[in-house]
Amino acid sequence: MKITTADRIKALPPYVFARLDELKARAREQGLDLIDLGMGNPDGFAPQPVIDSAIEAFKNPLNHGYPPFEGTANFRKAITNWYHRRYNVHLDPDSEALPLIGSKEGLSHLAMAYINPGDVVLVPNPAYPAHFRGPLIAGGKIHSLNLCAANDWLIDLGAIPDEVAAQAKMLYFNYPSNPTTAVAPREFFEEIVAFAKKHEILLVHDLCYAELAFDGYQPTSLLEIPGAKDIGVEFHTLSKTYNMAGWRVGFVVGNNQVIQGLRTLKTNLDYGIFSVLQTAAETALQLPDSYLQDVQTRYRDRRDFMIKGLGELGWDIPKSQATMYLWIPCPVGISSTDFALKVLQETGVVFTPGNAFGSCGEGYVRISLIAENDRLGEALNRLKKAGIKYSL
Numbered sequence: 001m002k003i004t005t006a007d008r009i010k011a012l013p014p015y016v017f018a019r020l021d022e023l024k025a026r027a028r029e030q031g032l033d034l035i036d037l038g039m040g041n042p043d044g045f046a047p048q049p050v051i052d053s054a055i056e057a058f059k060n061p062l063n064h065g066y067p068p069f070e071g072t073a074n075f076r077k078a079i080t081n082w083y084h085r086r087y088n089v090h091l092d093p094d095s096e097a098l099p100l101i102g103s104k105e106g107l108s109h110l111a112m113a114y115i116n117p118g119d120v121v122l123v124p125n126p127a128y129p130a131h132f133r134g135p136l137i138a139g140g141k142i143h144s145l146n147l148c149a150a151n152d153w154l155i156d157l158g159a160i161p162d163e164v165a166a167q168a169k170m171l172y173f174n175y176p177s178n179p180t181t182a183v184a185p186r187e188f189f190e191e192i193v194a195f196a197k198k199h200e201i202l203l204v205h206d207l208c209y210a211e212l213a214f215d216g217y218q219p220t221s222l223l224e225i226p227g228a229k230d231i232g233v234e235f236h237t238l239s240k241t242y243n244m245a246g247w248r249v250g251f252v253v254g255n256n257q258v259i260q261g262l263r264t265l266k267t268n269l270d271y272g273i274f275s276v277l278q279t280a281a282e283t284a285l286q287l288p289d290s291y292l293q294d295v296q297t298r299y300r301d302r303r304d305f306m307i308k309g310l311g312e313l314g315w316d317i318p319k320s321q322a323t324m325y326l327w328i329p330c331p332v333g334i335s336s337t338d339f340a341l342k343v344l345q346e347t348g349v350v351f352t353p354g355n356a357f358g359s360c361g362e363g364y365v366r367i368s369l370i371a372e373n374d375r376l377g378e379a380l381n382r383l384k385k386a387g388i389k390y391s392l
């Protein structure tokens with residue numbers, strides 16, 4: 001048979017979320033009322049001013065043609081203004097910011113723009129799937145940076161062998177982290193910039209939870225670190241903060257040559273984001289801080305509600321300082337997949353098995369805080385009724 005998928009597709013491990021979708025569909029067929037806390041898919045509407053701005057932009061015929069390859073000048077300016085307001089760092093909207101069709105697209109395509117078959121890419125384990133799947137599609141060789149609870153899920157740069165560091169071309173990382181909810185202190189960012197400079201490694205930081213932080217914690221941006229722009233780029237998204245996951249709007253900022261490389265690839269693949277959505281995204285980035293406080297309060301309250309409820313079932317979960325997840329250990333003696341399956345079958349509540357994010361996620365499940373407290377309360381009741389406690 002001549003017509004088979006390319007090796008780059010065959011090299012991909014199965015997408016656990018796709019398999020989870022099948023299992024969910026089967027559970028629905030059996031009449032189960034699912035409470036889906038599996039995906040990182042925020043519930044609810046985008047902010048009203050954003051929706052209004054999109055509706056207005058729809059009425060302009062100029063917005064209906066192909067958008068400019070590099071994104072609209074106004075959106076790029078809104079990005080660099082937002083960035084300056086948040087982090088007090090100046091960026092050039094023409095060369096140091098590029099709109100993306102969601103950050104997942106850019107994270108994956110960046111590997112295609114920079115990785116030759118066989119190039120070594122350093123990727124944490126566990127990680128957001130695009131951080132290793134993008135490099136795999138590009139033919140890269142993944143060197144896993146194994147994370148663990150004992151090291152607070154921080155990358156141990158000292159554990160990377162010198163010969164691996166010397167070969168590595170790119171390093172992906174993500175704090176506040178999906179799935180582990182870990183945050184990294186500013187000193188860690190300083191260390192990783194020094195490490196990347198020493199070994200000439202392109203640093204790729206995914207700061208998609210820039211705004212979803214609680215209790216006064218303020219996530220660090222890579223580009224706040226002096227010299228980071230020489231070797232690094234940072235990805236952002238509107239999906240989480242602004243409930244715009246379906247709109248597909250994100251952006252990358254940082255090193256101008258790296259951004260140029262990605263832009264060249266994308267010019268050959270896509271036409272960018274619908275101009276209407278870029279106008280709406282400008283509005284989102286200009287929303288007053290009170291909007292952000294509302295979002296933060298919503299996720300913080302859900303976090304506290306779930307931690308308390310699970311605590312009554314025997315789980316001792318430390319308070320996450322950021323993200324929209326809880327990362328919790330499975331009961332002793334059961335694998336992530338078996339535990340998530342058992343919970344799904346016995347309660348209709350969907351958790352994501354930790355191994356969906358890499359082998360070092362084994363022994364954990366991720367719970368997305370993407371439902372109101374009444375549904376989360378219902379999920380807790382069902383866990384309680386089914387006798388799903390920390391020690392089974």
Ligand SMILES: *Cc1c(COP(=O)(O)O)cnc(C)c1O
Nearest residue numbers: 102103104128178208237239250
């Ligand atoms: C949700 C998420 C994204 C967002 O992807 P988009 O394509 O912008 O919707 C990126 N990185 C991580 C770690 C995420 O959790």
